[in-house]
Amino acid sequence: MSCDRWQEKMDAYLDAELPEAETRELEAHLQGCRLCSSEALTRSELKRSIHLAGKAYTPDAEFRRRVLGSIVPRQTRRGWLWVWAASFVAIAVLLIILGPLLLRQQLQEQHRLVSELTDLHVITLASANRVDVVSSDRHTVKPWFQGKLPFTFNLPELEGSPFELLGGKLTYLDGAPGAELLFTVRKHVLSVFIFKDTPELDRAIVSDRPIRRLSFNIQSWTAGGLRYFVITDASRADADDLRARFASAAQ
């Protein structure tokens, strides 16, 4: 092949566009041909010089910012608007659908809890042995629970009050041990349940407001990490009174 033919392929060779087989042939030729190797050197130097000199102009940072700004901002804002709208809708849907569901679930849980406690109270009333420790002396009743419960509590002083302590016994609510204390006021019986307070109980009791169920007056409150319930067929005023006495005894 003449040198002219080789030099026709030289540009493709230097631009890395020559097929591998031809590249090998051309390189072999360059080894032995001074004219062609000199020409190849010249062309590759020109290519390199142009590569360096060709990067002559750089855009202003300000211009770049402007072009970028013209592509992005409206879009981005639109994008954010969309995100906001979607979030709003999602939250609204959550509130509308899940809110009542959650509230209903909580009310159901409270209902279940109150039913269970009412049952415990009724069972106690119906039992031949209402209490396991029979004593009107709070200093007898409280020590009896020692070692039986993972917590301790204070009983109110009832001297001079219409309430009388009958005694107490162990009880269980959802598998957790607690104390059931029996009081009377004007022939009405009151049960006071004491359990360790748990997040589950907290969630189940919607509020500390008095609850009425099957004509029983029920009250619940927390103090010192314990959850108290009073259940009685006595008046709400009596339930309030006993609650107040427990509250001051707990302090």
Place this chain on the structure above:
Amino acid sequence: MVNISLTGVPLRGNKIAHFRFTLVGVGGHPDKAHEFEQLAMPLFAPLYNLAHWLTQDRSEAEDLVQETYAKALKGFDSFRPGTNFRAWIYRILRNTFLTSRTGLKTVVSLDDEDDSQTVAPATEETPESLLLARADHDVIQRALRELPVAYREVILLCDVEEMSYREIAEALAVPIGTVMSRLARARRAMRHLLQQRATGAHP
């Protein structure tokens, strides 16, 4: 769908401030714009460099680049993902330039398949390795500026942008064979200019 309304004047070296485009798309695709940004912004400096080489003027180059981006964003839906974005946007830049006033004025003949711009074949010249070694940036840049636009751009795409022949063919919308022949002519013309300059400087 992104709609862009172009308000402005054709490329005439007007200040870019007069050339604004606004996006009036409804329910725009932020993802699409983001994708466009990801693809197009890394090419900003090279596109500007090429625009400046074509127009030989900073403010015209800015107009050209801005219009290119506006057109590219508007037509981004017609860009097929997976194909060569660089060649696609260079093609837009080039077409925009060719239809601009400066472009129309500059490009006397793009038909490089005629041999009107004949340059003495390289073999008639002495090897000019030494001469090229002396040629500094200024000399090369001056020679590039003197080249016809069609030659200048093909050399820049190949040697500065380091595009493959296939990419160049896509960007210029010509067959690969045309790219190769145009490149050969352009390089010969370049060497001719450099040699003239050298012999002119050292008679």
